[in-house]
Amino acid sequence: LMVWLRRCTHYLFIVVVAVNSTLLTINAGDYIFYTDWAWTSFTVFSISQTLMLAVGATYYLTFTGVPGTATYYGLIMTVYTWVAKGAWFALGYPYDFIVTPIWLPSAMLLDLAYWATKRNKHSLILFGGVLVGMSLPLFNMVSLITVADPLETAFKYPRPTLPPYMTPIEPQVGKFYNSPVALGAGAGAVLSVTFTALGCKLNTWTYRWMAA
Numbered sequence: 001l002m003v004w005l006r007r008c009t010h011y012l013f014i015v016v017v018a019v020n021s022t023l024l025t026i027n028a029g030d031y032i033f034y035t036d037w038a039w040t041s042f043t044v045f046s047i048s049q050t051l052m053l054a055v056g057a058t059y060y061l062t063f064t065g066v067p068g069t070a071t072y073y074g075l076i077m078t079v080y081t082w083v084a085k086g087a088w089f090a091l092g093y094p095y096d097f098i099v100t101p102i103w104l105p106s107a108m109l110l111d112l113a114y115w116a117t118k119r120n121k122h123s124l125i126l127f128g129g130v131l132v133g134m135s136l137p138l139f140n141m142v143s144l145i146t147v148a149d150p151l152e153t154a155f156k157y158p159r160p161t162l163p164p165y166m167t168p169i170e171p172q173v174g175k176f177y178n179s180p181v182a183l184g185a186g187a188g189a190v191l192s193v194t195f196t197a198l199g200c201k202l203n204t205w206t207y208r209w210m211a212a
Helices: 002-024 035-064 069-084 086-090 104-116 121-144 150-156 180-211
Strands: none
Touching: 002 035, 002 069, 035 069, 035 104, 035 121, 035 180, 069 086, 069 104, 104 121, 121 180
């Protein structure tokens, strides 16, 4: 009975965590809609994406103990996000304007850290956390710079994530404007270690709940 309960709970939890992680970061790829503050929002959103990926993927990875499951988790989030981004296509935005967060490479690095250190949880937290935090802003910027004519396209269409009364009259320069990748990666490298540790702790709490 306990084996059955653990397996069912395991699959239930991963679906709940992955779905909610995706929902919480659905707009995190929409930096370009905040055209005047794109780099500032990129830095802030990089941290939110790192949080969702690191916590969920680490939880799933340590729950199963099988390297590769973090990548699977990233794949689930990617698929969910692409489905949700279908709303932008429905609104008429061109295909090459839609930006979705890039989670898979960072999730693969998390798996690699876990595998290379022979499933050492503390190494996963330290090495995996730093790798995720530093890599995610880099991959997302690569994704972002492939957008064709972002300024022209952004002003051509309405901005569904920014109410009219919040739209700046003149382009503003955010405090993170100069180096969004460096700031996102720097903050992520520090914070993601904590995020990864939280993912491990969630796993512990889950086992305790199931064993009760």
